[in-house]
Amino acid sequence: MGEGRFGVLAAAPLALVLALGFAAPLAIVMAFSAMPERVFDLGHRPDFSAYAAMIEQGYWRSLLRSLGMALIATVILMLLCWPLAFAMAKLWKTFTLVITIAVVLSLFVSENIRLFGWVLVLMKGGLLDGYLQHWFGWGTGGLVYNPGAIVFGLIYVYFPFMLFPMAQGAAMIPEDARQAAFDLGASRWTVLREIDLPLAAPGIMVGSLLCFVLSAGAIAEGKLLGGRSVITIGDDVEAAFTYAQNWPLGSALAVSLIAVLGGLVVIALGRIDLDRIMGRR
Amino acid sequence: MQAQPILEIAGLTKTFGDFTALHAIDLKAREGEFLTIVGPSGSGKTTLIRLLAGLESPTDGAIYLRGQRIEKLPANKRPTCMVFQSLALFPHRSVGENIGFPLKIRGVSLTDRRERALELLDLLQLPRSYVDKRIQDCSGGERQRVALARALAFDPEILFFDEPLSALDYRLRKTLEKELKDLHARTGKTFVYITHSLEEAMVMSDRIAIMRAGRFEQIGTPDDIYARPISRFVAEFMGEVNLFDLALTPEGMQTGPLMMAPGITSRINLRTGSRITMMIRPESITLLDPDEDAEITVTGRFIDEYVLGSRVQRRFNLGDGHFVTVETLREARSALSVGAPMRLGWSLAQAHLIEER
Incomplete structure (x- = not known):
C-alpha cells in the first residue's frame, strides 16, 4: 500500500466528521440565507431577500459594532499580552509554568459563570460599587451594560488565546539575533521593532486571529455584560433563529459574519507559516 | 616609544556567583593586530569576548579603547562589533538588509545602504546578485561572509570573533581561515578572535594569548608559542x-x-x-x-x-x-x-x- 493511499485512509474518519458536522451545517445555513423570509424548508425559490432585510433593517450596524469591539479587544490584548508573553518565553523559567497553570486553571470554570462573576463585581450596588460606597461614601455606579464592559469581558475571556500563541511566537526569537542587533548599535526599541516583533509575528498573528474571530462572534459577553442595551451580531443571529423565528435572516447574518471573518483568516494564514510555529522547520 | 594600544584591559575580573571566570587579567591589543585568544572550553575566553563586546559587564577592572574607559558602556554604544559563533544573522531579512542593518540604525538612506552592501559583497567575494538573496538560501560559507560583511558595515574600530568557524567542516574552515587573514590584511582592522583551536590561531594570528582557567598562561607570537611554550599546559595544548x-x-x-x-x-x-x-x-x-x-x-x-x-x-x-x-x-x-x-x-x-x- 502506497504512502498516499494510507494517508487518505487515515484521514477518512476525520474527513467524514468534518463533512457531516462542519461542512454540511454550513452549507444548510448558506442555503437558508438565500431563501425568502420566514420559511422553514429549502424548497423555495432563492430570492436573497434576507440580505436585503439585513441592510434595510439596520442589522449591519450590530455587525460593525461587533467587529469594532472585537478589534479594540484584540488590539488591547496584543499590548497587554506582549510583555507577559515575552517574559514567559525569554526571561522566566519556573514562573512561566506558574502563570501557564494559573491561566489554564481559569479555563476549568465555565465562561458564563466567570462572566457572571464580573457582573456581580461591576454592577450597580455590586461588590466594587458597594465596597467603595461603604468605605468612601462614593461609588462607581453600574459599570456594566455598555460597550466598554463587553470589551472588558472579551479581553478577560480571550486572554489565554492571545497569551499562549504570542509566547510561542516570542520563543521563536533567537537570543543571539537580539544580541547581535544590540551589538550592531540598535536601541531596545529598535530591537523590538526590527527583531522581536517580525520574528514573533507568526505567533502574534495566530493569537490576534483567534481573539478577533472569537470576539466578533461572541454571545455570552454581549448578553451578560451588555444586557439589552448593547446588541452584538451574535445576539441578532440568536434572536432571529429563536425569538423571531426568521431562519433566513439569521442565516444571512451568520453568513455575512462568516464571510468577513473567513476572508480575514484566509488572508492572514496565507502570510504566516504554521509549520514554523509548530516547530516542524 | 610604543604607540598607545587600541584596546587595553586591566585587572578585568568576572565572577558568576561563587565561580570566578576571569581572575584580574591584563591584555593589550595593538592597532591593526590580529590577536587570538585560545583556550579549552571553560577557560573564560567566551566570557572575556562578551565583556569586550559589552554583552556582559565586568565584576571589576577596566577596559580601555584608545585610552577611553568603556567597560560601563552597553554594547550598542561601543564602536566595536562581534561576529557570533552562531553568526546571528537575521533570518527574516535578506543578505543586503542584514549587511545594511547597522547603517539603517545610524540613519543611512536605503540607496546608500544598498551601495555599501554591494561594496562589502565585493570585498567578501560574494556575487553582487546576493544582495536580495534570503539567508536561508545561503550556504554555511556564504553566511559566514555575510556575517563578516555586516560586522564591517559600520566601520567598527575592532572586530571581535567568537569561534565563528567552529561549526563548519574542515575544508571550509581552512579556506575561511585564509580568507579571514586576507580580509584582516586588506581592511587593516584590529581583530580579536576567540577559538579553542590553536591550529586555527597559528594560521591567522599576529599574536596568540593562551587562556587557562580564567588567566592568561602565555601571550606571544605563534612562533614563540610553538617553539617556546612556557608550561606543559601550553605544550600539550598544541597537540x-x-x-x-x-x-x-x-x-x-x-x-x-x-x-x-x-x-x-x-x-x-x-x-x-x-x-x-x-x-x-x-x-x-x-x-x-x-x-x-x-x-x-x-x-x-x-x-x-x-x-x-x-x-x-x-x-x-x-x-x-x-x-x-x-x-x-x-x-x-x-x-x-x-x-x-x-x-x-x-x-x-x-x-x-x-x-x-
Whole structure:
C-alpha cells in the first residue's frame, strides 16, 4: 500500500466528521440565507431577500459594532499580552509554568459563570460599587451594560488565546539575533521593532486571529455584560433563529459574519507559516 | 616609544556567583593586530569576548579603547562589533538588509545602504546578485561572509570573533581561515578572535594569548608559542608533542627513559629539587642507524603508524609507561615491523626545556 493511499485512509474518519458536522451545517445555513423570509424548508425559490432585510433593517450596524469591539479587544490584548508573553518565553523559567497553570486553571470554570462573576463585581450596588460606597461614601455606579464592559469581558475571556500563541511566537526569537542587533548599535526599541516583533509575528498573528474571530462572534459577553442595551451580531443571529423565528435572516447574518471573518483568516494564514510555529522547520 | 594600544584591559575580573571566570587579567591589543585568544572550553575566553563586546559587564577592572574607559558602556554604544559563533544573522531579512542593518540604525538612506552592501559583497567575494538573496538560501560559507560583511558595515574600530568557524567542516574552515587573514590584511582592522583551536590561531594570528582557567598562561607570537611554550599546559595544548620529566636529586639527574651523551646533563641548568620538562616535537626526532649517535637517545619498540597526508606519525613504546611519537616525511619512511626495537635521537638544541613555576 502506497504512502498516499494510507494517508487518505487515515484521514477518512476525520474527513467524514468534518463533512457531516462542519461542512454540511454550513452549507444548510448558506442555503437558508438565500431563501425568502420566514420559511422553514429549502424548497423555495432563492430570492436573497434576507440580505436585503439585513441592510434595510439596520442589522449591519450590530455587525460593525461587533467587529469594532472585537478589534479594540484584540488590539488591547496584543499590548497587554506582549510583555507577559515575552517574559514567559525569554526571561522566566519556573514562573512561566506558574502563570501557564494559573491561566489554564481559569479555563476549568465555565465562561458564563466567570462572566457572571464580573457582573456581580461591576454592577450597580455590586461588590466594587458597594465596597467603595461603604468605605468612601462614593461609588462607581453600574459599570456594566455598555460597550466598554463587553470589551472588558472579551479581553478577560480571550486572554489565554492571545497569551499562549504570542509566547510561542516570542520563543521563536533567537537570543543571539537580539544580541547581535544590540551589538550592531540598535536601541531596545529598535530591537523590538526590527527583531522581536517580525520574528514573533507568526505567533502574534495566530493569537490576534483567534481573539478577533472569537470576539466578533461572541454571545455570552454581549448578553451578560451588555444586557439589552448593547446588541452584538451574535445576539441578532440568536434572536432571529429563536425569538423571531426568521431562519433566513439569521442565516444571512451568520453568513455575512462568516464571510468577513473567513476572508480575514484566509488572508492572514496565507502570510504566516504554521509549520514554523509548530516547530516542524 | 610604543604607540598607545587600541584596546587595553586591566585587572578585568568576572565572577558568576561563587565561580570566578576571569581572575584580574591584563591584555593589550595593538592597532591593526590580529590577536587570538585560545583556550579549552571553560577557560573564560567566551566570557572575556562578551565583556569586550559589552554583552556582559565586568565584576571589576577596566577596559580601555584608545585610552577611553568603556567597560560601563552597553554594547550598542561601543564602536566595536562581534561576529557570533552562531553568526546571528537575521533570518527574516535578506543578505543586503542584514549587511545594511547597522547603517539603517545610524540613519543611512536605503540607496546608500544598498551601495555599501554591494561594496562589502565585493570585498567578501560574494556575487553582487546576493544582495536580495534570503539567508536561508545561503550556504554555511556564504553566511559566514555575510556575517563578516555586516560586522564591517559600520566601520567598527575592532572586530571581535567568537569561534565563528567552529561549526563548519574542515575544508571550509581552512579556506575561511585564509580568507579571514586576507580580509584582516586588506581592511587593516584590529581583530580579536576567540577559538579553542590553536591550529586555527597559528594560521591567522599576529599574536596568540593562551587562556587557562580564567588567566592568561602565555601571550606571544605563534612562533614563540610553538617553539617556546612556557608550561606543559601550553605544550600539550598544541597537540602532538613528546614531554619528558627531568629532576635533580642528590643521586644525580633523573632522566627517565632518556639516555644523555656525556656532557649534556651539565648543560641543563637544573637546581636540586626543581623539575624541568623536556619538550621535543615529533618532527625533530630521527630514527638512528646502529652506528649513528645523538646527544639524547631513547630506545623503543615500534607500535603503529598513522599516515597524515604527506607525513607519517609513528609511535614507539619506551617501556615503563613512556611513549614517543616520531613524525617523518612519507617518502622518507623506511619499513618497520611491529615490535622491532629502534633507537631514536635528537640534540639538546632541538629540545625545549620548560621550567614549571
